[in-house]
Amino acid sequence: MVDVKDLYDVAIIGGGPGGMTAAIYAGRGLLKTLIIDKGALGGAVLLSAHFDNYPGFPGGIVGFELAQRIQKQMEEYDVKFEMDNVTSLRYLDNGPLFEIVCDGGTFYAKSVIVASGSNPSTGCADFPVGINATGK
Numbered sequence: 001m002v003d004v005k006d007l008y009d010v011a012i013i014g015g016g017p018g019g020m021t022a023a024i025y026a027g028r029g030l031l032k033t034l035i036i037d038k039g040a041l042g043g044a045v046l047l048s049a050h051f052d053n054y055p056g057f058p059g060g061i062v063g064f065e066l067a068q069r070i071q072k073q074m075e076e077y078d079v080k081f082e083m084d085n086v087t088s089l090r091y092l093d094n095g096p097l098f099e100i101v102c103d104g105g106t107f108y109a110k111s112v113i114v115a116s117g118s119n120p121s122t123g124c125a126d127f128p129v130g131i132n133a134t135g136k
């Protein structure tokens, strides 16, 4: 039996600009939203000293400041952040819920957005996704 406090409308794996942008949309749509990242929110943006090509910032913006601004905008909505490492993602008993297993606990969601960036050498997510092409 899934504990309802751990059940979300949307779970987003990855708290880089992609994941936080998705969280802004989901939170704004009044969906119960969880964002999970194994590190600080900001993702690879935190590794870049300066962004010259981000729209809306003539003259560019420091990566850390850009990450903070996206996070602040996301926090205007009711989005729960968990700092944890996702180790697996699968349909629970053939659906309709997703089970997201992390080092520190397990969460459930009606839908999942994977925004975990990519491993520079493999181009793949760095956790197993137990869902095949038919979505099961």
Ligand SMILES: Cc1cc2nc3c(=O)[nH]c(=O)nc-3n(C[C@H](O)[C@H](O)[C@H](O)COP(=O)(O)OP(=O)(O)OC[C@H]3O[C@@H](n4cnc5c(N)ncnc54)[C@H](O)[C@@H]3O)c2cc1C
Pocket (backbone or CB within 6 Å): 013, 014, 015, 016, 017, 018, 019, 036, 037, 038, 039, 040, 041, 042, 043, 044, 045, 047, 048, 049, 050, 051, 052, 053, 054, 084, 085, 086, 087, 115, 116, 117, 118, 126, 127
């Ligand atoms: C040094 C550097 C400089 C850059 N400079 C520029 C630039 O000038 N202009 C530009 O447009 N782009 C630049 N980029 C690229 C830009 O940072 C990325 O395109 C952008 O961050 C991608 O966003 P994302 O949300 O898709 O993924 P990411 O930012 O990679 O975020 C993915 C997040 O998922 C999390 N994650 C991954 N696996 C798990 C897991 N198993 N469990 C939990 N969390 C997980 C990671 O911790 C990470 O926070 C630069 C990148 C780097 C590294």
